[in-house]
Amino acid sequence: DVKVTQSSRYLVKRTGEKVFLECVQDMDHENMFWYRQDPGLGLRLIYFSYDVKMKEKGDIPEGYSVSREKKERFSLILESASTNQTSMYLCASSLVSSGKYEQYFGPGTRLTVT
Amino acid sequence: QQQVKQSPQSLIVQKGGISIINCAYENTAFDYFPWYQQFPGKGPALLIAIRPDVSEKKEGRFTISFNKSAKQFSLHIMDSQPGDSATYFCAASQISSGSARQLTFGSGTQLTVLP
Numbered sequence: 001d002v003k004v005t006q007s008s009r010y011l012v013k014r015t016g017e018k019v020f021l022e023c024v025q026d027m028d029h030e031n032m033f034w035y036r037q038d039p040g041l042g043l044r045l046i047y048f049s050y051d052v053k054m055k056e057k058g059d060i061p062e063g064y065s066v067s068r069e070k071k072e073r074f075s076l077i078l079e080s081a082s083t084n085q086t087s088m089y090l091c092a093s094s095l096v097s098s099g100k101y102e103q104y105f106g107p108g109t110r111l112t113v114t
Numbered sequence: 115q116q117q118v119k120q121s122p123q124s125l126i127v128q129k130g131g132i133s134i135i136n137c138a139y140e141n142t143a144f145d146y147f148p149w150y151q152q153f154p155g156k157g158p159a160l161l162i163a164i165r166p167d168v169s170e171k172k173e174g175r176f177t178i179s180f181n182k183s184a185k186q187f188s189l190h191i192m193d194s195q196p197g198d199s200a201t202y203f204c205a206a207s208q209i210s211s212g213s214a215r216q217l218t219f220g221s222g223t224q225l226t227v228l229p
Contacts, residue, residue: 004157031214040123042203042219043158050214058216090157094215101146101207101215105157 003027004106006091012112019078021109023091030096032074033058033103034066037088049074050096081113117141118206120220127227133191135223137204140185144206146215147180149189152201152222161202162189194227201225 007022025032031050035043035058045058047066055066063085067075074093078085088110092103119138127133139147148163164171164178164187171178177190191198202223210216 033217035219040221042118042120042221043217044219045216048210048214048216050210056210056214059218092157096214101148101163102160103215103217105159107155107157 004091004093004104006089006106006109008109009107010110010112012114013078013081014114015082017078017081017113019081019111019113021076021078021089021091021111023074023076023093023106024072025074025091025093025104026072027093027095027104028071029093029104030071031094031103032068033092033094034064034074034076035090035092036060037090037108043090046076081111083113085111086113087111117218118204118220120204120223122223123221124224125226127194127225129194129196129227129229131194131227133189133194133198133225133227135189135202135204135225136186137188137220138184138186139206139218141206141208141218142185143208144218145209146207147178147187148205148207148217149176149178150203150205150219152203158203191225194225196227196229199225199227 033048049068091106150158151161152158204220
């Protein structure tokens, strides 16, 4: 089974702090994604990566950056956390092969910025 | 701009009933339409998906109906069970950079199936 793990289930940070959210997948997937999930808004794509050191902006990249130094690991960075970044953050991965479009999600990190 | 609109926001159904969730999209570049199911404390998981060259796909009690001309698709859950109580997200996918498939999600429907 594909396993996507996220470093923390719950995280509380102060405004202005630098925050790192880590995601690791164990299935050698090329693609990795970071979403935030908010009630009534669904899942919104922040950034994705289709290869090591490659990254693309999603729909809401402002205030975030990402890092992918190894294929299995994709990090989301909040350079200076703000209260409007309080949310559930979900990491996902997927395989690049014909017909295989499924994204596998981690359990999420609930981040509270105070 | 919400590219995939989902309704209703919440749905309560009696056990054995039919649950219906609707989605509409705008971008004609979308070419793959999955539904994800999310239980509390878990990440979403793929439930069923359809491509626009077919009008219906059925897997067990779950059916997707797809209307390409109207740019609408829906999830039907037949014989709904309390274990189906979850949040359901429709999504639409298009090819993106490096062959990555980007998903655009609807806002979600919280389904409650009463025993």
